[in-house]
Amino acid sequence: MYWPKLNTQKIKLKIFEALSKNANYRSENILGLPGTFLDTEVFYDGEPFLKDAPFLSTLIANPNHIGCHTLETDHEEIFNGTQEIEKDLIRICAEEICKAERHEYDGYVASGGTEANIEALWIYRNFFQQEKSARLHEIAFVYSQDTHYSIPKAANLLGIESLVFNVHENTREVDIVDLENKLNDALFYGKKYFVLVLNLSTTMFGSVDDIGKITSLFKLRQVNYKIHVDAAFGGFIYPFTNADNAYTFLNQDICSISLDGHKMMQAPYGTGVFLIRKNYMKYVCTEEAAYVPGMDYTLCGSRSGANAICLWMIIHAHGSVGWTVKMNELLQKTNEVCKALDAMGVKYYHNPFVNIIAIKSRYITKDLAKQFYLVLDTHEGEPKWYKIVMMPHVKQEVIDDFLLQLGESVKTI
Helix, strand or coil: CCCCCCCHHHHHHHHHHHHHHCCCCCCCCCCCCCCCCCCCCCCCCCCHHHHHCHHHHHHHHCCECCCCCCCCCCCCHHHHHHHHHHHHHHHHHHHHHCCCCCCCEEEEEECCHHHHHHHHHHHHHHHHHHHHCCCHHHEEEEEECCCCCHHHHHHHHHCCEEEEECECCCCCCECHHHHHHHHHHHHHCCCCEEEEEEEECCCCCCCECCHHHHHHHHHHCCCEEEEEEEECCHHHCHHHHCCCCCCCCCCCCEEEEEEECCCCCCCCCCCEEEEEECCCHHHHCECCCCCCCCCECCCCCCCEHHHHHHHHHHHHHHHHHHHHHHHHHHHHHHHHHHHHHHHHCCCEECCCCCCEEEEEHHHCCHHHHHHCCCEECCCCCCCCEEEEECCCCCCHHHHHHHHHHHHHHHHCC
């Protein structure tokens, strides 16, 4: 895993060079596109500081990155310069972080993990329909009770039934007996094709599904399945804190991965990343988008090129070495909180490679939860867990204050 750290000047030159390769709404005879630069009544592009602000300049220029630029198809050449930056970003995410073979993947910058997850499930539904003549009632989406709500949302949109398996309460590990029983029932009632959504850090707990244990069960049953990895939270931390992990494209069972830049990357909202092996995007080609060069393969259609520029800038501002250091520093802070919780006798769940701690609710008063904006596992009934997330904005004095007040609360239990 390696990509270079670039200084501010080199990053700025690279982005402005890319913008210069795009067509310019202000100086060229662009008559046919239903787009333009941002409204000058609100976004004035003559401000002197913009010459040192490549992201803001891209935002104002408003390039449209519609389509999937890793495909060997035509593209909207008017924005070719910034599209090349997005392709390089996808290369880093796929090859360097997720260990894909060179050029053996496709991908694009989505609006977030939710879109990327739905894109994946849309592809696999169509794959089974087109390649296996599967009927909708023969397909099932398989995922744990801790899985992000975007997956049942996708099931609802795509008309596919869900097979939701339980996890053990304290360890958040797959209840393999429950999964086996539900798989047997699904096969008995006519399910033949399965899309497994596995978590590389669940939103609430930071837990990671045991891919080997789950796939062994499906291989034993000799059923057709595809695997999508929801790494929306964990994708930009877990590979850097646990380099030797099974959640990469080196694992031939994994077909697609989603990541979110607007979590650990500190990018603006709307910077998700969708990655998939070659020869799968074709199953969601929207041929009706005939006026778009190369047509469209994405869920969102038109999308801001500035979001891709932003992620590329962040990745290169740190470099792979710097990002590894940053993520491990967050993990070290998380581990120090765990040690303090252990000393208090507080029960919690923590994946050793993720910066999330879920604390049993009996130790947390409502006032404490409100004061520190703790997130609870449910708003329906009494919560069982509250979580804290060790993000870059969290100061040591805030941690100390929280632990001090938690300690006082524990004494009253």
